[in-house]
Amino acid sequence: MFRLLSYTSVLALIAASASAADMNFNRISSFATPLNMAAGEDQDRETSSEIIAVSDDGMRLVYTDSPLGVVGLIDISDPAAPKPLGNVDMGGEPTSAAVIGNTAFVAVNTSEDYVAVGGKLLTVDIDTKAVTAECDLGGQPDSIAKAKDGSFLVVAIENERDEDLNDGVLPQMPAGQVAMIDIKNGAADCGSLRFTDVTGLADIGADDPEPEFVDINGLGETVVTLQENNHMVVLDRQGKVVSHFSAGAVTLENVDLIDERGALNFTETQADRKREPDAVKWIDDDHFATANEGDYEGGSRGWTIFRKDGTVVYDSGMSLEYAIVEAGHYPDKRSDAKGAEPESIEVGIFNGTPYVFVGAERASVVAVYDVSDLANPVLTQLLPSGIAPEGLVAIPSRNLLVTANEADLIEDGGVRSHVMVYEQQQAPAAYPQITSQGADSLIGWGALSGLAADPESNGKLYAINDSFYGYQPRIFTIDATQAPARITAALDITRAGYPAQKLDIEGVTLDGKGGFWLASEGRTDRLIPHALYNVNAKGVIKQEIELPAELLAQEIRFGFEGIARDGDVLWMPVQRSWKDDAKGEVKLVAYNTESKEWGAVRYALDAPAAKGWVGLSDIEIHDGYAYIIERDNQIGDKAAIKKIYRVAMDQMVPAALGGDLPLVEKEEVRDLLPDLKALNGFVVDKVEGLAIDANGKAYVVTDNDGVDDSSGETLFFSFDSNASASN
Known part of the structure; x- marks a missing residue:
């Protein structure tokens, strides 16, 4: 059970700006995705940066753009002045990308509907922008991850549910599964494609698993989130189940639960809230972190560190949401749903310090945690992002962090989707410029x-x-x-x-x-x-x-x-x-x-x-x-x-x-x-x-x-x- 401690997030954030000698992440540039459109192309078309990856040398970014059906490329050789490298047509809806060397591997959804599902994996040379290989995935893909040694890929074949069908209740066939494919001569080897059946594992919708996100550790083990099923699965290099367990639930106190009330009152209780994690990333070979967005019946408004045997090492409870409240980023109209809605997560070791970065979709911030002590992460900063951060990528070799922000408000005359670049600097944190932290009580x-x-x-x-x-x-x-x-x-x-x-x-x-x-x-x-x-x-x-x-x-x-x-x-x-x-x-x-x-x-x-x-x-x-x-x-x-x-x-x-x-x-x-x-x-x-x-x-x-x-x-x-x- 997690209770309101008025100084929990306060003390952590104060540490971020205590001295000009501190190392902090500060935004150094922003790139509007319409810049990647070709001359003469309709600039008023919706575009969106969603999942983002980086070349091995850290100089080029690849992001998926679902509305345009492309992947966009950005030159960040000068990270303070990103340059457009154009778009590459994917012939479908790109859902995720991974880069090995200068080759991008892009999962593309080609489904006709929620039943007639289909998808493909494209190998793309980011130098020439040529598609050099294509593999049929046999279902609707979501996340993709690469092995540390670049030898194979894992794809979450979600086969997502129709939320308008029967109120979105599971099961809805076809069931999802996990695909593995080897990399041979720099391309995906379609002949090596194999699938792991993850049905029958979860307590919720056991015969309809919906794999959402995957990541691979240094041992070649894959962690998979079954978001709607509120379940986690760990697979070995051959796709065999090493462990699986429920993501669990929490009881949250002092929560603002009423939407569109036009008031911030953190007084209610949310009992037995399932975590339903979305993104997941390994911190080391034994621990991973999840962003608990929720999508079906859950959403615990925070993030969690698990040991791969299912042990909960840390859960943020309400502390992240309170820090977001103090920074003025709390999305009141989402109070009854999932609040700030943590969705994306990334890890990286910068100058010897391990960090977890948590993107809050509805609050449009990225929380930066020092996880030197896995049982006691320290929130060091909240970074301002574009609207709805969907993808994060850390580039420790260049002291950079990048966010892809999916919202494009062109129809409302608003701001476009942006990719934003941050640098770890020996400088004070530039944001927030005003906060309620340090007040005698929580002030929204x-x-x-x-x-x-x-x-x-x-x-x-x-x-x-x-x-x-x-x-x-x-x-x-x-x-x-x-x-x-x-x-x-x-x-x-x-x-x-x-x-x-x-x-x-x-x-x-x-x-x-x-x-x-x-x-x-x-x-x-x-x-x-x-x-x-x-x-x-x-x-x-x-x-x-x-x-x-x-x-x-x-x-x-x-x-x-x-x-x-x-x-x-x-x-x-x-x-x-x-x-x-x-x-x-x-x-x-x-x-x-x-x-x-x-x-x-x-x-x-x-x-x-x-x-x-x-x-x-x-x-x-x-x-x-x-x-x-x-x-x-x-x-x-x-x-x-x-x-x-x-x-x-x-x-x-x-x-x-x-x-x-x-x-x-x-x-x-x-x-x-x-x-x-x-x-x-x-x-x-x-x-x-x-x-x-x-x-x-x-x-x-x-x-x-x-x-x-x-x-x-x-x-x-x-x-x-x-x-x-x-x-």
């Missing part, structure tokens, strides 16, 4: 959408979450004097003793009386009003101020994005143009808390660089200027406008609504694109929060959308606003 957070600075204490900030957490609106206290910045407390915003509903908080500022003013952007189509709220130091809403009729009459969905206070006057930028605004202009709206008067000025937006829109995201008043975030809604290489401008406060003289409004002049303070590229990932969309403390230090935070169709990365960085404005 995400979708940070506005910042404010405490005028009495430099580096003390406040942030709010947006409507993604509609049932748990909160004000977070941040200590930005540490690296990473620390969320130290969370204050619930309440009404009548309950978490306040129908809020879309996008801005926060102090009211000078111990409480806060909040700006709610609003969504009238969802019955969420545009409004201002005054809350006291306990988070209780004491005053709600509706927008005046003159303003609401011009409303077009996108409302206030940010709030700042200048004496008795509150200033709120409207994100985008409303009905009465000239094209390319928005209002900066003023409300006098004493006189109750409303007014506004006009603000001219930059024109979008391409498609999409440009709007405002936050405002801060400091030393005679209003500082404003202006951004487009583009992501990745399409992002062009992520900037901070300022307007002199002597121009911020509001005129009455409904009449002629003065147009203010803006001065560019900082282009944020270099800051957003500093971690060598893709440029994120939502720069949402800005605060400036009394010393003129500016802080910026991005909104990670609650990790929903997002990588979950939250960037938090600072700069000297006065120095930047003078450049």
Whole structure:
């Protein structure tokens, strides 16, 4: 049974950034898979990097791309600047790949349906991109692994179930099996193909095993996960069963189990949760590690180290998920399923230290564990990955780790699938930049959408979450004097003793009386009003101020994005143009808390660089200027406008609504694109929060959308606003 220990993950992660002399993995480059498409090919086609392998010299990557039906090749001779080497058509759906020397062996699914199954194994020369051999596998393959000496391959023939048939209940024939094939003269020897029957072993669906993942140790032994069957099998070099055992189950306490609740409450219990491991990798010749994704009835939200006789040496319990929570990567909409969903796993010895790397598909992070003591692994880092890390490959000879991230959001105008490269360096961990680790209790957070600075204490900030957490609106206290910045407390915003509903908080500022003013952007189509709220130091809403009729009459969905206070006057930028605004202009709206008067000025937006829109995201008043975030809604290489401008406060003289409004002049303070590229990932969309403390230090935070169709990365960085404005 695994219980909440508030400092278990905290102490482990603190060790990662204790000293600049520490060895840490940091991302050094990202490669978007559409770069491998040929000139003239439809760039809007879905593409995906899934399982990834590396050439023996560590210079080229091979990844499977199921939507395109290809394997993609990448040159990483300079790992900080990957180069496309193009795609190779597989004539089916590639599911996995292994590389021996400069030859790739690719398992390809050619099944017509779940019953008429088929597959093939292709031998591909990655120098010439020629297919040099093809073997019929007789079923639908999943994972492939190579022997350490390159003498043979093992393929998991899954023959997966149809989840829509009979609610996906096992058995569903044909049953899966394990294939072995020898390598002869650099190619797969089809004549040596043989199969191992693994039926009758598992307690669940014994006559319908579904082999998922395979790996081979130095003794030539193969470990096989039967994911849906919750079972493990170890085979010898000839395919004989050495051992087999149930992967077992765990009982987890203090789990967040309700999906789409819009709140992070780790209070429930999950009893007898089957592990149902997906990926598996040998750590040494006697131990292997599994990523316990679950797929059928299980998913224990963690990972496990087994001895090959079935002994559980270590299980992470809830500790990995808690570390993910503290880093702001917890996927709330997956709470009732498998939470962060560990799916991929890799091992490697870097500079004498053995590591296990665990990819969490739904949290989009890779956990790095020092496994020098197999019974007590130490979590040293959480690495930001692309969306949905599916494949990992360690390259210790070059101090590199690579992730393949399968999600491609082209249909939603989002970021594309990426391959990301990390290097072990003698340097501090660059990520996370903000975390709740070290707080007195577990604090879940995400979708940070506005910042404010405490005028009495430099580096003390406040942030709010947006409507993604509609049932748990909160004000977070941040200590930005540490690296990473620390969320130290969370204050619930309440009404009548309950978490306040129908809020879309996008801005926060102090009211000078111990409480806060909040700006709610609003969504009238969802019955969420545009409004201002005054809350006291306990988070209780004491005053709600509706927008005046003159303003609401011009409303077009996108409302206030940010709030700042200048004496008795509150200033709120409207994100985008409303009905009465000239094209390319928005209002900066003023409300006098004493006189109750409303007014506004006009603000001219930059024109979008391409498609999409440009709007405002936050405002801060400091030393005679209003500082404003202006951004487009583009992501990745399409992002062009992520900037901070300022307007002199002597121009911020509001005129009455409904009449002629003065147009203010803006001065560019900082282009944020270099800051957003500093971690060598893709440029994120939502720069949402800005605060400036009394010393003129500016802080910026991005909104990670609650990790929903997002990588979950939250960037938090600072700069000297006065120095930047003078450049």
